[in-house]
Amino acid sequence: MSGSFRLSRRDWLRLAAVGAVGVSQSGWLQALAANTAGAPKRHKSVILLWLNGGPATIDLWDLKPGHENGGPFKEIATAVPGVRIGEHLPKVAKQMKEMAIVRSMATKEGDHGRARFVSLTGYAPQGAIQFPAIGSLVSHEFADPDTDLPGFVSIGGRANGGEAAIGGGFLGPRFSPLVVGGGRGRPGPAMGADDLKVPDLSLPADVSAASQTKRLDLLSGLERDFESGRGSPVADTLKAATDRAVRLMRPEAAAAFRLEDEKDTLRDTYGRTTFGQGCLLARRLVERGVSFVEVTLDGWDTHQNNFTSVERLCGNLDAAFSALLTDLKERGLLQDTLVVCQGEFGRTPKINGNTGRDHWPASWAAVMAGGGIKGGQVVGKTTKDGMAVDGDPTRTPDLIATVVKAVGIDPMKQNMSNVSRPIRIADPAAKPIKEIL
Incomplete structure (x- = not known):
């Protein structure tokens, strides 16, 4: 029975009138009750497709044909008349009715580390304040203490990155996110068998379930003794990690990570790469109620041979992004799942001497899709040479405020920080993008 099955009051009265309620002996009501109890609590989720290194959005979402800054790539039509994107994203172009391209992004940070921090938190580093990631903020708002899966999962990108x-x-x-995969979202065609595995979800062969229970009870007692009167952050971290590991070992939770349960044809459609299979895993996770999943595609720091690299990377992005939107839509999940595609900044419109593009935060683009936003449109524009935003710029806090508002969270809500100062989810000066919401 589908997890989306619902009975309205009118349906219930109609069934009662024909005696359906009276045949509970058939097991129908019990099955319905069990199904309802097992279904995740529905709230909106976010999937962030993180293009690590800063993608040349002038070659993806905002081309400048005919200008010397435009490079060799051509534009192609999309499913929305008048909206055109890069020629190496033909599958994504067919999904344009679900998407909104924000071509007015303008930020200040041109350093990878600082730009990632601002993009993932909405704030510049400020002394001792430990700003949480946007994924942590969203999972905090939708926290469900009864679920076995974590609210925030990061796939393929944090093993060696500064964003760790x-x-x-x-x-x-x-x-904090459950980190899955250490392949850095590599763009090559092969995918290591263990790239997206969560290790140690099964008991060792020589440990029975009863022995495991006794060990966990002993550990719990030791933790309580150690924590008593201390309130140590280290103890809290260890306890949280232990609790997460135990919950993930439960069969229902562990099953979420079994990509082999999917049809080979669907896995092929996503692409047999770490990023492609990571996007498929993201769908499986939000389907089970996970609030925020980020999937990393690395390799966008194209100071040299930009056009060769972008074409290669786009083959991976095009297959996975389009398959994700199609899959979410066919399963009735797209309306409740906001997909965001961005990096930490863009790249220079001017092509350097190595046929590359350098860091450029002054004018770039981000993409949003699903989640109930108004798709089929472009928001903002850049000048003919791509060097600046033509009109009002969209800042990182504006984008974050738009994301959280789209999934039903008040961006001005405050949380108490580690320095006993209330911090809003988004910067107080942030302005959600009204055209999208």
Whole structure:
């Protein structure tokens, strides 16, 4: 029975009138009750497709044909008349009715580390304040203590990156991401068998369930003794990690990560790469109620041979992004799942001497799709040479405020920080993008 099955009051009265309620002996009501109890609580979710390194959005979403800054790539039509994007995203172009391209992004940070921090938290680093990631903030708002899956999962990108420290922040370790895969979202065609595996979800062969229970009871007692009167952040972190590991070992939770349960044809459609399979895993997770999933595609720091690299990367992005939107839509999940595609900044409109593009935060683009936003449109524009935003710029806090508002969270809500100062989810000066909402 589908998890989306619902009975209205009118339906219930109609069934009662024909005696359906009286045949509970058939097991129908019990099955319905069990199904309802097992279905995740529905709230909106976010999937962030993180293009690590800063993509040349002038070659993806905002081309400048005919200008010397435009490079060799051509525009192609999309499913929305008048909206055109890069030629190496033909599958994504067919999904344009679900998408909104924000071509007015303008930010200040041109350093990878600082730009990632601002993009993932909405704030510039400020002394001792431990700002949480946007994924932690969203999972905190939708936290369900009864679920076995974490609210925030990061796929393929945090093993070696500077963003590894951007997690639960002052919200605590419980809201840090579960990191899956250390392949850095590599763009090559092959995918390691263990790239997206969560290790140690099964008991060792020589440990029975009863022995495991006794060990966990002993550990719990030791933790309580150690925590008594201390309130140590280290103890809290260890306890949160242990609790998460135990919950993930339960069969229902562990099953979420079994990509082999999917049809081969669907896995092929996403692409047999870490990023492609990561996007498929993201769908499986939000389907089970996970609030925020980020999937990383690395390799966009194209100071050299930009056009060769972008064409290669687009083959991966095009297959996975389009398959994700189609899959979510066919399963009735797209309306409740906001997909965001961005990096930390864009790249220079001017092509350098190595046929590359350098860091450029002054004018770039981000994409949003699903989640109930108004798709089929372009918001903002850049000048003919791509060097600046033509009109009002969209800042990182504006984008974050738009994301959280789209999923039903008040961007001005405050959380108490680690320095006993209330911090809003989005910067107080942030302005959600009204055209999208």
